Amino acid sequence: xxxxxxxxxxxxxxxxxxxxxxxxxxxxxxxxxxxxxxxxxxxxxxxxxxxxxxxxxxxxxxxxxxxxxxxxxxxxxxxxxxxxxxxxxxxxxxxxxxxxxxxxxxxxxxxxxxxxxxxxxxxxxxxxxxxxxxxxxxxxxxxxxxxxxxxxxxxxxxxxxxxxxxxxxxxxxxxxxxxxxxxxxxxxxxxxxxxxxxxxxxxxxxxxxxxxxxxxxxxxxxxxxxxxxxxxxxxxxxxxxxxxxxxxxxxxxxxxxxxxxxxxxxxxxxxxxxxxxxxxxxxxxxxxxxxxxxxxxxxxxxxxxxxxxxxxxxxxxxxxxxxxxxxxxxxxxxxxxxxxxxxxxxxxxxxxxxxxxxxxxxxxxxxxxxxxxxxxxxxxxxxxxxxxxxxxxxxxxxxxxxxx
Amino acid sequence: xxxxxxxxxxxxxxxxxxxxxxxxxxxxxxxxxxxxxxxxxxxxxxxxxxxxxxxxxxxxxxxxxxxxxxxxxxxxxxxxxxxxxxxxxxxxxxxxxxxxxxxxxxxxxxxxxxx
Numbered sequence: 001x002x003x004x005x006x007x008x009x010x011x012x013x014x015x016x017x018x019x020x021x022x023x024x025x026x027x028x029x030x031x032x033x034x035x036x037x038x039x040x041x042x043x044x045x046x047x048x049x050x051x052x053x054x055x056x057x058x059x060x061x062x063x064x065x066x067x068x069x070x071x072x073x074x075x076x077x078x079x080x081x082x083x084x085x086x087x088x089x090x091x092x093x094x095x096x097x098x099x100x101x102x103x104x105x106x107x108x109x110x111x112x113x114x115x116x117x118x119x120x121x122x123x124x125x126x127x128x129x130x131x132x133x134x135x136x137x138x139x140x141x142x143x144x145x146x147x148x149x150x151x152x153x154x155x156x157x158x159x160x161x162x163x164x165x166x167x168x169x170x171x172x173x174x175x176x177x178x179x180x181x182x183x184x185x186x187x188x189x190x191x192x193x194x195x196x197x198x199x200x201x202x203x204x205x206x207x208x209x210x211x212x213x214x215x216x217x218x219x220x221x222x223x224x225x226x227x228x229x230x231x232x233x234x235x236x237x238x239x240x241x242x243x244x245x246x247x248x249x250x251x252x253x254x255x256x257x258x259x260x261x262x263x264x265x266x267x268x269x270x271x272x273x274x275x276x277x278x279x280x281x282x283x284x285x286x287x288x289x290x291x292x293x294x295x296x297x298x299x300x301x302x303x304x305x306x307x308x309x310x311x312x313x314x315x316x317x318x319x320x321x322x323x324x325x326x327x328x329x330x331x332x333x334x335x336x337x338x339x340x341x342x343x344x345x346x347x348x349x350x351x352x353x354x355x356x357x358x359x360x361x362x363x364x365x366x367x368x369x370x371x372x373x374x375x376x377x378x379x380x381x382x383x384x385x386x387x388x389x390x391x392x393x394x395x396x397x398x399x400x401x402x403x404x
Numbered sequence: 405x406x407x408x409x410x411x412x413x414x415x416x417x418x419x420x421x422x423x424x425x426x427x428x429x430x431x432x433x434x435x436x437x438x439x440x441x442x443x444x445x446x447x448x449x450x451x452x453x454x455x456x457x458x459x460x461x462x463x464x465x466x467x468x469x470x471x472x473x474x475x476x477x478x479x480x481x482x483x484x485x486x487x488x489x490x491x492x493x494x495x496x497x498x499x500x501x502x503x504x505x506x507x508x509x510x511x512x513x514x515x516x517x518x519x
Contacts, residue, residue, distance in 0.1 A: 031482065039473075039479050039480065041473055041474070041480075043474075071474075073473070075476065077430075077437065080430050080431035080438075081430075083479070085477075105475065105476045109476070109477065109478075111430065114429065116423065116429065119428065119429075127476075136471060136475035137475050140470065142470060143467070143471060175419055226458070226459035227468075267461070267464060308463065311446050362444065362483075
């Protein structure tokens, strides 16, 4: 909480300062500092979370202030072909992340070919995975549709599984009379952390997941009618090897992960309608006879509507459902296989969300969100004892975010 | 639309205008890097320009810029406070691209036709 109490006045001061500053003079000075090629941007957010039961991003049954994001990025356009960019992100998220700053992305982007009808390029370094509509900028409050992304697809309990890749990506785009078609294809090593063990094994055991071979990521997007309609297909495939610690009953297993997301979005002046559908098949091998899972087929989908009442004021309504295994949607089989130690409702989630976004000015945003939950599939085992989870619960969150 | 006098282009298509403004086309045909200037999102002229010339709503442009800016895949345009500043900055910056309501005959910029 020490970090929080230090950050609150700082955030408020920044918000007030941004609103009241002599915009013209300050921005002229800031631009001069950066010159024509360098751009420096950043953001910070502070969120209060209250739940009726179950811990989500900290001690939310009591009111949690443990969701804080602070980031700073710089990009340098060397010439028309080469761009360097990097961002450092400090993220505190309940028991899942402690706020230690880390490299979010750091890359060199080279344009290989560019004409008014097509572009081709390559990126090298730590790259955000272009999965779904939101993964690349999932930690930027201003680009999210709500305080929390739809958790059945953009899990916060295992965000690092599909967050970024250390490797290479090729991208291309072509404009035709029928719309724009773009693709990304990349390979490398996924950036994983110990939240993976909590999500996959239910505990932080004395062992480690290590990526095996090359992980592949790709996306294909079609947009038409002045980008009113956007359709996307994106996916990720990887194998993680588990190296068990000493004195553990688990074998040196291997988990194959495939992630596929179908996306659709339609934009009008006042409305944005969004829907995504995901499949997450997991295969578990060689973990030993005591390990309960062999093959699960995760599934998640949501339908979301955003309505812009006027510039700077937006309302959002969303319904989402997610399942650990689409062949066991009510979780009864999975629960029985553990002798009922984990209730069936931990294997699914059905969530209604209602949100409001208010942009006070281009630098300051306030948000509120209410969620009605059935099931605890989206809750982190790291933050809760599965046996004490409550099936029906509510969440209320307030967020202040600033950017420059 | 207006450009720096050194940009050797007098007309572009709507699609090209959209690609330049979303920072996806980064160089002019003569190889000079494009430097885009825009008015604030809520400015009435920005709104008119985005919808009438590009066929995009201001929130769509902001979304594209933010996605590029915060994923390291591109940069965002420079926001200026007024049309007068737009004129001054475009005239002073090689490769600059911007827009104003009307271009005076003696303006130090060149107008760019969008077809």
